[in-house]
Amino acid sequence: MNIIVPAKLNEAKDKMILLDQTLLPTETRYIEIDKLEDTWDAIKKLRVRGAPAIGVAAGFGIYLGVKDSKANTYDDFYEEFMEAKKYLASSRPTAVNLFWALNRMEDRLVKEKEKSLDEIKKSLLEESEDILREDQEMCKKISEYGLSLLKPNMGLLTHCNAGGIATSGYGTALGPMYLGHEKSYGFKVFSDETRPLNQGSRLTAWELNEVGIDVTVICDDMASIVMKQGKIDAVLVGCDRVAANGDVANKIGTSGVAILAKEYNIPFYVLGPTSTIDMETATGDDINIELRDSKEIYNGFGKITAPPEVKFYNPAFDVTDHKYITAIITEKGIVKPPYDENLRKIFQ
Numbered sequence: 333m334n335i336i337v338p339a340k341l342n343e344a345k346d347k348m349i350l351l352d353q354t355l356l357p358t359e360t361r362y363i364e365i366d367k368l369e370d371t372w373d374a375i376k377k378l379r380v381r382g383a384p385a386i387g388v389a390a391g392f393g394i395y396l397g398v399k400d401s402k403a404n405t406y407d408d409f410y411e412e413f414m415e416a417k418k419y420l421a422s423s424r425p426t427a428v429n430l431f432w433a434l435n436r437m438e439d440r441l442v443k444e445k446e447k448s449l450d451e452i453k454k455s456l457l458e459e460s461e462d463i464l465r466e467d468q469e470m471c472k473k474i475s476e477y478g479l480s481l482l483k484p485n486m487g488l489l490t491h492c493n494a495g496g497i498a499t500s501g502y503g504t505a506l507g508p509m510y511l512g513h514e515k516s517y518g519f520k521v522f523s524d525e526t527r528p529l530n531q532g533s534r535l536t537a538w539e540l541n542e543v544g545i546d547v548t549v550i551c552d553d554m555a556s557i558v559m560k561q562g563k564i565d566a567v568l569v570g571c572d573r574v575a576a577n578g579d580v581a582n583k584i585g586t587s588g589v590a591i592l593a594k595e596y597n598i599p600f601y602v603l604g605p606t607s608t609i610d611m612e613t614a615t616g617d618d619i620n621i622e623l624r625d626s627k628e629i630y631n632g633f634g635k636i637t638a639p640p641e642v643k644f645y646n647p648a649f650d651v652t653d654h655k656y657i658t659a660i661i662t663e664k665g666i667v668k669p670p671y672d673e674n675l676r677k678i679f680q
């Protein structure tokens with residue numbers, strides 16, 4: 333499979349190459365960045381987006397942000413690193429992978445404390461590349477576990493984009509679709525547009541169409557009719573943060589799809605790497621939901637579609653209660669209820 337890696341380093345390892353996802357599906361443009369501010373901006377503006385992809389970009393971003401540090405003591409370098417970490421952590425609050433990746437980079441820095449600063453910088457580069465490589469391996473395993481739950485010719489519904497460009501290239505929710513396509517499963521995928529930023533129509537439909545997978549775009553309010561008409565055999569979505577009790581924060585609208593799936597007795601699967609599971613967050617009530625600019629609602633794609641002077645509410649995510657989730661598929665296996673017990677087990 334010819335994968336698209338949304339965030340990677342250039343050959344010289346002094347710039348990050350990002351697929352600018354705000355321009356899809358009409359333009360495929362890669363941008364080169366090396367400044368911390370540009371990484372922050374790319375994450376904030378969803379040029380790079382999707383929990384695992386954000387984690388990969390954060391790893392590369394903080395390495396690029398400190399690699400030319402003039403500090404000549406560990407303490408001074410550590411202080412600079414922590415300022416960079418705090419800054420990147422302020423870009424978006426919900427996807428735990430951002431914080432997971434930054435914490436992992438800090439842990440590596442502390443682990444190499446006794447080495448020279450040059451050696452420490454090399455270690456940070458190595459850690460950032462490990463984050464990318466390991467996510468690719470995790471997504472491949474998630475795809476295999478996910479496909480084990482599906483059958484040829486199934487109708488699948490997905491919400492937002494949890495594909496290759498939301499991860500390190502192989503995808504989470506879309507991963508089993510890619511793997512099934514390679515095995516001629518003949519899936520028919522229904523992709524919710526996913527207002528307001530339309531990651532489903534702009535990104536998921538683009539990704540799947542690029543490799544020849546049968547995809548139909550529907551408006552978010554059409555999920556019920558396609559389920560009622562028997563077109564959907566399973567729902568597969570990604571995740572941005574899984575709480576310890578199995579509540580899942582994912583793109584706004586996901587919880588509604590989950591409730592519909594329950595009503596129509598359709599399995600609802602959440603797919604994501606263990607780097608998206610946050611055992612420190614007890615329940616979905618404790619997850620910080622990002623609120624975004626109202627313009628995304630009334631002028632997201634250049635046309636005014638509501639009186640700008642009225643009030644708007646633009647939460648970028650919602651929380652699906654664990655009771656609506658059939659299984660959470662990770663690289664370590666398929667986790668089923670009771671999630672509070674079984675999520676803990678995969679970390680033992």
Ligand SMILES: CSC[C@H]1O[C@H](OP(=O)(O)O)[C@H](O)[C@@H]1O
Nearest residue numbers: 381382383492494498570582583
């Ligand atoms: C593979 S995680 C993808 C996950 O991230 C998306 O959010 P955003 O596009 O705002 O970064 C969405 O929740 C997807 O399910």
